[in-house]
Amino acid sequence: MKLTIFAATGGIGRLLLAQALAEGHEVTAVARRPEAVSPSPGRVLAADLATADAEDLVPAVAGADAVLSTLGGRSRDDTGVATHGTEAMIAAMRVTGVTRVIIVSAAPIGTVPSPARPHPPRHDPGDNGLMRYVLGPAVKRVLRGHYADLARMEDALRASALDWTIVRPPRLTDGPLTRIYRTAHGQNLRGGTSVSRADVADYMLRAARDHADVQQIVGIAQ
Template sequence: MKLTIFAATGGIGRQILDQAVGAGHDVTAVVRNPDKVSGPIRIVTADLASADPAALQSAIGGADAVLSGLGARSKSEAGVAWQGTRAMVQAMRATDVRRIVVVSAAPIGTVPSPGIPNPPKHDPGDGFLMRQVFGRLVKAALRDHYADLARMEDILRESTLDWTVIRPPKLTDKSLTGTYRTAYEQNVRGGWSVSRADVAHCMLDVLERPETVGRAIGIAG
């Protein structure tokens, strides 16, 4: 497949890139710093905080699918996920590319957004401790990050594109296993963590699975 990968130097983006190249895909990597990436790929330099539409259209045009590991790395970057995804969607519409898979986060199904101002109070996949203790602490600590991701998901739902959202819990740097669990429209019961490598594997795996289009998928090890 011909794939365009955004945030290809980040934790998940790098895993997507390496696995996609290893699988023999034709890859275009969109990055802010081209010095951080190399290999048998096409590199497009773009800052999604202020992206040039022509550069994004050049990166996406002709692709079979777009994959994004975009997310804020600090509180000051909150907003980059929804703004960058909006720019991707606009470029995809301009180039007639429809398939996009992005990474979000496990709590987002219960985070208010402009598109879903009154989400469920609890995720059906979460157990007692996650609902009553850990979930509250995590959402308080990462409020701005999660608001950004919730708005990003709004952008996709409104786009009419063939999108899939992957929602992992705590991310680790463990090796690829390929034996992770998934659940549609909810978190994985008892799923506390998952490796970035397995998230990337899942994102590539769902590309040609039509039943995943328009769905949010929980993932855990």
């Protein structure tokens, strides 16, 4: 397949890139710092997704079978990058006729208000009591701006006519690739408190390869 990977130097992005190349896919990597992309896929494009517009991204997505993005803010200064970058991505895909896109969000987003979902459910059906009443609220307070950005990003995807898949992992770890993980549509996983970045990357490639879970929000956990 011809794949475009956005945020190819991030925690999931670099593993996604390595796995895609190991499977023999033709990859275009997009990163703010192209010199940091490793391993090199041969085609690397520079783009700052906090400011890029559709015209900037057309060369990156043109001809792709699927676009995969692990875009998200790494600090408070990056709040808004997921929404802006994804909206530019969507617009570039419309211009080029590319339809398949798989994007990483986060497990708590189902209960985070957004312009399109001002009154989301108070609790995710997959969360246990500890997550609902202690850990979840605490994490959402600390990462309020980051999660609001991801919620708006999800709004943009759902409003598009693209063949999107939104992946919502819980706590990410640096554990090994196991390919032993669970998924669920529209909710988090019971007892699923963590998943390795390598396994999230594996799922994203599988979803692209099999055209699986189109227009689905997918919870993932070990």
